[in-house]
Amino acid sequence: MNDIIAYFSTIPSSHRSLILVSGITIFWLIENAFPLFNFTYKKWHHASINIFLTLTTIIINFLLAFILLKSADWTVANHFGILQWLPQMPLGIYALVGLLLLDLIGAYLVHLVEHKTKLLWRFHLIHHTDTWVDTTTANRHHPGESIIRFTFTTLGVLIVGSPMWMVFLYQTLSVIATQFNHANISLPKKVDTILSYFIVSPDMHKVHHHHMLPYTDSNYGNIFSIWDRLFGTFMALPKEEIIYGIDTYPNPEEHNQLKNLLEIPFQKPRSTENN
Numbered sequence: 001m002n003d004i005i006a007y008f009s010t011i012p013s014s015h016r017s018l019i020l021v022s023g024i025t026i027f028w029l030i031e032n033a034f035p036l037f038n039f040t041y042k043k044w045h046h047a048s049i050n051i052f053l054t055l056t057t058i059i060i061n062f063l064l065a066f067i068l069l070k071s072a073d074w075t076v077a078n079h080f081g082i083l084q085w086l087p088q089m090p091l092g093i094y095a096l097v098g099l100l101l102l103d104l105i106g107a108y109l110v111h112l113v114e115h116k117t118k119l120l121w122r123f124h125l126i127h128h129t130d131t132w133v134d135t136t137t138a139n140r141h142h143p144g145e146s147i148i149r150f151t152f153t154t155l156g157v158l159i160v161g162s163p164m165w166m167v168f169l170y171q172t173l174s175v176i177a178t179q180f181n182h183a184n185i186s187l188p189k190k191v192d193t194i195l196s197y198f199i200v201s202p203d204m205h206k207v208h209h210h211h212m213l214p215y216t217d218s219n220y221g222n223i224f225s226i227w228d229r230l231f232g233t234f235m236a237l238p239k240e241e242i243i244y245g246i247d248t249y250p251n252p253e254e255h256n257q258l259k260n261l262l263e264i265p266f267q268k269p270r271s272t273e274n275n
Contacts (some may be wrong), residue, residue, distance in 0.1 A: 001091045008172070009165040013062070016172065020058070023176050024051075027135035027183040036186040036202070036239065039132045049258050050136035053126075057139050057146040064150050071157045072164040081161015095169070098162045100224055102170045105156030107222035110149055112233070115217050120148060122265040128216065129255035129264070131245035133209050134184040138175075144265055177223040181205035186239070200225050207237045211245045 075081045083098050114124035123145040130137045141149070157167055181200045195201040200221045208219040218235035221228045228234040249255050249264075 001095065004095075004169070005091075005165050008168040011168050011172075016168070017058075019172055020054075020175055023179040024135055024138075027179050027185070031134055031184040034185055036184050036206075039134075039184070041132050046130075046132055046134075046256065047136045049256065049261070050130070050140045052258060053141055053143075053261075054136070054139035056143045057141050060143060060146040061150060064147075067150075067154055068157060068167055069164055071154050072162060072167050075158060075161040076163050079161075081157075081159060084161040095166065098160055098166045099170055099173065100226070101160045102153075102156045102162060102166070103174070103221070103223045104227055105159060106149070106153040106170070107174065108220050108227040108231075110152035111220040111222070113152075114145070114148065115220070120145075123148060125246065125249075126261050126264055128209065128246040129249045129261065130209070131250075131252075131255060132184075133182055133206065133244045135179045135182055138178040138182040142262065142265060173223055181222075196225055197229075198225060199223060200228075203239050204228075204234075204236075206239060206242055206244075207235055209242070209244050210237060211243045211247050211250075216246070 075084060079085075082101060083094065086094075086097070089097075111124075114120040123142045126142040126145070127137070127140050130140055153167075153171075156162075162170070177200060181202050182205065183202060185202055187195070187202060189203075192201045192203045196204040200219070200223065204219055204225060205221075207215050210216060215235055215237055218233050219228050220233055225234070245255065254260055254264075
């Protein structure tokens, strides 16, 4: 555990970028070999849109990273936050508690709020317009949503009182988890079901991408599945019945054109939308 802390305390930006690229590449190869759905689409065109949006997320997080660093250092220096107030415990348990809480605020809570708040939903909607969900969909976020999510992550750091090494570890696990649970892969049903009791499995998350309510408003988690089960937002749907996308943007010219995706938050809301 000490080696992990030492590594993530000083992890270079190049290593974090390598993890992101490696994850996409590995899951891309796996989903091509063992696809869940055999999509008929221009895969590279689809990927180029999602990768562009991924790059905007990376840039935004890079430009604002100093806020996370200052926040984490401040919590430790001022003995502020949940982790700072807890009694001494084994390092492994300390890390697990911190990761669970960061995942609750930085992934589950922000995701739930985005679905329940009309303004924030306008930005998150871009993620749900994808009708060909694969590993590149993982970071298909409007730049506005990237700022929203960064804000909640910073809030999580302050509330949890997490040191910077834990923040870097959380972000790394979060990237891998979202690439995994968005990947167009099909695990054996029993394996997926067992995984879903601990982490967000591919079948579990894909229910969230079903094009109609109430399934769209379920399974908000990213790394750990405990929060959906604990707060009653877990739902199951046979993967054969899942239809990706959002029912208000069914046309390719709306969900498969970068210009329109960037403009969606500023277009007139549609009355039959999720919110």
